[in-house]
Amino acid sequence: MHSKAGPMNNEQVVALLLELARGVEFLDDNPFKTRAYRKAAMAIETQERSVVELIENAEIHTIDGIGKAIAAKLEAWVQRGDFSALENVRSALPHGFDELEKVPGLGLKRIRTLFHEHGIASVDELLEHLEAGSLTGVRGFSEKTRAKMLDAARQIISYRGKYLIDATLGHAREIINQLEQGGIRAVLTGECRRGMEIYTHIDILVEAVPSWVDTAQKILGNDFVWKHEGEQLLVTAPGKPPVRFHPTEPEHAISALFMTTGSDEHLHNLRDFASEKGFEIREDGIFHGENRVALTDEREIYEQLGLQYLPPEVREGREIELLLAQQAHVPELITRHDLRGILHVHTLFSDGRSSLLEMVKKARDMGFSWIGISDHSESAYYAGGMDIGKITQQRATIEQVRATVPEISILQGIEADILSDGSLDYPDEILEMFDFVIASIHSQMEMDEARMTQRILRAIRNPYTSILAHPSGRLLLSREPYRVDLSIILDEATRHSVAMELNANPWRLDLDWRLVYEFISSGGKIIIGPDAHSREGLEDIEYGIMMARKGVATPQVCLNTREEKEIRGVLKGSWT
Ligand SMILES: [Zn+2]
Ligand SMILES: [Zn+2]
Structure with a gap:
């Protein structure tokens, strides 16, 4: 829901347009409308200027992809705070639509069947029906499908009220900033201070100067609901993690x-x-x-x-x-300051949203002295994986960017898919061309544990593999890890001088920090990878550092701290 405080930004407008597109698509009234909303959302996503400004200058119609009807809708949202068209669509949808869409195997068509023919409007109702066996015999809901949906429904319910690290810390810091600007001293505490992958709430310690509550209420505005809980105050805003204030x-x-x-x-x-x-x-x-x-x-x-x-x-x-x-x-734990380089970076050459030049400039601006580009390999067709032609083209682009941004070294790597038999996606002649090879699983995650473990072991033993990425395959609050014996994997990685990625993407944070200390204690090395798909994505490195610190990682065990002159050898060969 859009907050009434302050003007809407482009990101919010895009989100509402996409919501509208999805809603109209479900209601199945007009495929042209659906397409038009999506097109408009794309047009705004790539727009440098703000929608508010474009509307104020009566220039919104000049944007390619925004017709008259949509322009009128945007004006209603931005200028009058009138969301009635959107509200109408929302109220016609099943009330649990968002969650139903997350159930694997439930496309719009099946959600329509469930809604219209079985009165199922939420994941809770789906679960009830599945448990009672009342969908047995329904077309498209085989026994296998139903079993999968049952697991998924239970998982989705268990994810409720939980938030990822970026949303949580982002919200927490915004509140602290506002309070500090208003003269109230406040600091992060609790799990936000210790760092955790998933959060149920934010803890903020606040200096209890006289009438601080009144002041804070004024500063934070009307979106927040305040509730006393003993000494503490629980403050909630829609769609955001609740904040617990600890006055002191x-x-x-x-x-x-x-x-x-x-x-x-x-x-x-x-x-x-x-x-x-x-x-x-x-x-x-x-x-x-x-x-x-x-x-x-x-x-x-x-x-x-x-x-x-x-x-x-x-x-x-x-x-x-x-x-x-x-x-x-207790060793000196790794800090942001220790990092020399950053890798696991996607660009427009596969599924990234920023150009290679933009990614390199951003890494330079963040103070890194080297960056490792790693777009997807060929079989990752869904992510625009690179064939040999594209690899050569990327090499040429890297040469040009080197000339434009000489302050930072660029390594050309690849994120190569581990195929189902454990081989990598390219023949050795191609793998050899790269400065480093990240091996990753992106498909066939349903294998049994023994086969999955063998599959990954084979990838680790490949002499070209430098790094194993996101080793458990989990997507936090969305997908459980695949079945694999990680202790065997970690041992083998150390034996073959393959670094274990600590993927810093808020959805992944994988390798799990709980496994890091034992791994590094037995000689393993980690590398923190933002898995960035845009310039901003590079900033996720911060979350990886937090997780590394939880794993008691020092600068020595983390390959990002190696100088440029050293890193190529380290990634290509062995660590010693
Ligand atoms: Zn990946
Ligand atoms: Zn990636």
Whole structure:
């Protein structure tokens, strides 16, 4: 839903047009209309100027792909906040349409059948019918299909109320910025501070200056609903993760930050240490006897307990964390500053949305000294994979871009599909041409565990493979990982000097950080890949760094930290 605060941006307009297109398509009244809405959405997506400005200057009609009827609709949205046409379409759709569309195998036609003939308007109702067996015998709903839908429906329900890292941190930072600008001191805490793949809410620690709630309400505006929950305040806005505000007195800010950061398990473990040393960790701070310990820095809490400081990312309550802290063996965790290069980058040569030049410039502007381009290989036809002609053409483009942007080195790599037998998508003569080869699974994910494991092992043993990408294949809140024995895969990767990708795309964050520490401890190397499909996608690297830190990764185990003169050899050969 569009927020009434502030003018609409192009992205919001595009989203509404696509929603309208989908709705009209489902209602099946007019295929021309559907196409026209999609065309208009595309036209705006590639438009540099804002829709608001185009309308104000009466220039919206001049955009190719926007006819009179759609221009009128956009004017209604942007100028009058009139969404009645959209509301009419929405109200004619099954109320759970968005979720029904996510069920694999449920196209518009089947959703129509379910809706019109069985009165099924949501995933919950679908689940009920499947469980009761009432779709048995219905055309297009074979036993196998129904079993798959049953799993999918349960999964979709389990994903509710959960948010990915980009949406969560984006929303959290926006709120903090607004509060700070309004003079209220606020910082991220809880899981947002520790870093996590999936979130149910945002925790923000806020300095409880007099009447801060009134001020904050004014700053954040009317989209937010405020609710007291004991000491805390729960603040919700439609479509956004709920925010939990933890008000604190300025003099308790340090211990409050520590306590709200958690995790519960970490605090529980620390309590045991504390009591041995005569300290007590309580809800309202750290105490020595009856005296509250005055703190100027969170580090002092750990010092007092005779422990090395643990950064927020490694406070998950794992045994290893406390052990490292006790033995003063917590290493310097990797930071953004340590990274020299970035790879796993798509361009217009396959399914990227930015040109090679744009990607290279953006990487340079982010301070990287090398970038590895890796478009899709030939069999990824759905992603515009490259044949030999395109590879040669890309090579020529890279030469040109080198001349234009000499400050950064460009490596030509490939994201090669692992075929069902574990071979890579190109013959050796072609693989040899690349500076690096990322091997990935993008198809046939339904294999049993033994076959999938063998398939990936074979890809790792391929002498041209430099990196195994997104090793579990999970898409967070959308697709479960495929069945594979990752411990065997990780061992074999280390043996063959194949780096494991820590895919930084918010949907993936794969390799799972929970597996990172053991992997690197036994000699494995990681590389953080944004899997960027646009310039902005390169910024996702931040999430990968967060996950690497949770895996207790140091600069040494992460190949992004290698200098340009070193990285080519490292990716082509072995690490030592
Ligand atoms: Zn991929
Ligand atoms: Zn990719």
